[in-house]
Amino acid sequence: MRGTRSAGRLRQALRWSRRIIAGVVSICALVGVVRLVVPATAGTDGEPAGVQRQLSFLRAALDDGAGDEAQQLFPEGYFFLHALYGLTWVELGMREPAGERSEALREARWALERLDSPSGRAPFSADLVPSYGVFYRGWSNWLRGGVLSLQPAAHRDPAELRRFADDSAALGAAFDASRTPYLAAYPGQAWPVDSTVAMASLRLHDTLLPPRFAGTADRWLRGVRERLDPRTGLLPHRVDLDTGAPAEVARATSQSMIQRFLVDIDPDFAAEQYLRFRDRYVVTTLGLGPTVREYPEGTDGPADVDSGPLPLGVSLSASVVTAGAAQVHGDAALAEGLTNYSELLGLPVDTPWTKRYAFGLIPIGDAFLAWSKTARPWVADAPSPPPASLSWWWRLPLISVLVVLGVAPWVPALVRRRWWRA
Incomplete structure (x- = not known):
């Protein structure tokens, strides 16, 4: 029984x-x-749901040493994690009325102070021109300009204005003296994406302060057009430092960022480059959803620390950053598609206070995604949307x-x- x-x-x-x-x-x-x-982006005006909570998670992670941990993963880990945190706050602040930007301004300044520290400068060489190289000076200058953009013109901090003007002058002088459009990020090494960020910061300078770099930007654009990757017609991934000649085919890890910043340098050239990039790198892997190949279709190559693993040739990091590039170019369908796909595959964990992806194991991934969701042009007007390449029915x-x-x-x-x- x-x-x-x-x-x-x-x-x-x-x-x-x-x-x-x-x-x-x-x-x-x-x-x-x-x-x-459910829409995961909000265009260039609204605030994407969840980004504030992502930033809450990232600030706690940074306070617990996430920057030092990221530095162990790749050479610019500490710098990038703080820079993206600060830039996302700038993006959110730009969406707020002028009188309601105090939190965004405080957090962006906090991030900028971490870049302007021995830890922030540690991977870079003071002997380069400009000092610490174009990667460090370009991204720092872009964030510094963002901090100034959050302040009313009549009440901008004089010390911050002087520093921005001085750093912009150093970048401009380095570009004017260079035989190529691409400055060194590390001794003997140059990547076009780094110079693109720096040049965008000079365009930003000319919207915040009396213009002085139009000639520098025009010469830079002429040099860029003369040195495009012959296989794709895009800016190459890596170049010869002495000549600026392409040394490596255009790759999505750098292109996804170039396409985000180029629109603030020359919107017409940017629109041409964006369509070339989209046509050659954005694919629907296994027919399931939009992703971004690291190398152009028909070409394969090795993975590295920037691209991460390349399952079926796809770079997850480039796919995330391309969502921001698409949003900057007004390509709402692709921006939404890439972000929705990230919401599915990224395994986000939501609480009333924080939001993190992949269980919060890789905060730099959270930082790139938050930065992409809030993308918008800082200098140029919003461009006309390109022809849609992705329909809702891919889902x-x-x-x-x-x-x-x-x-x-x-x-x-x-x-x-x-x-x-x-």
């Missing part, structure tokens, strides 16, 4: 366990569908898969019930 009761309790426990597991699977599938269809195959996964755990029970009734 006791054995019969024990067997009955065991069967009942197994039934409830199966129901609980089935319920969890169905809820996860439903959440996946929601993440695919259907994934939604179908999720529906099947959500229903499948209940099928055995439904079959058994129908069998017993028969």
Whole structure:
């Protein structure tokens, strides 16, 4: 008798366990569908849902040493994590009325102070021209200009203005003296993306202070057009420092950033370059969703610390950053598609106070995604949207898969019930 009761309790426990597991699977599938269809961006004017909570997570992570941990992953980890945190706050602040930007201004200044510190400068050489190289000086100058952009013109901090003017002058002088459009980021090494960021910061200077770098920018653009990657017609990934000649085919990890900044330097040239990039690098992998190849279609190459692993040739980091480039260019369908795909695959964990992706294990990924969601031109007017390359219906195959996964755990029970009734 006791054995019969024990067997009955065991069967009942197994039934409830199966129901609980089935319920969890169905809820996860439903959440996946929601993440695919609910808008995850807000264009260049609205505030994307969740970004404030992402920044709360990132600030706590930075206070706990996430910058030093990121430095162990790649050479600019500490710098990039703080820079992206500060830039995202600038982006949010630009969406607020002038009198409501105090938090954004405080946090952006905090990040800038970390860049302007021994830890922020540690990977870079003071012997370069300009000192510490174009990567360090370009990104720092862009963030410094962003901090000034958050302040009313009549009340900008005089010391910050002087520093921005001086650093811009140093960059401008280095570009004017260079035989090529690309300055060194490290001794003997140059990447066009770094000079693109620096040149955008000079354009920003000319909107905040009396203009002085139009000639520098025009010469830079002429030099860039003369040295495009012959295989793609895009800015190359890496160049010969002495001549500026392409040394490596255009790659998505740098192109995704170039396309974000180039619009603030020359909108017409940027529009041409963006369409070339989109046509050659944005793909729908396995027919499931938009992603970005590290190398142009038909070409493969090695992964590195910037690209991360390249499953089927796709760079996850470039896919995230391209969402921001698409938004800057008014390509709302692609920006939304890439961000929705990230919401599904990134496994975000939401609380009322924070939001983190991949369980918060790689904060630099959270920083890039927050920065991409808030992308907008800082200097140029919003460009005319390019022809759409992605329809809403790309989601259907994934939604179908999720529906099947959500229903499948209940099928055995439904079959058994129908069998017993028969």
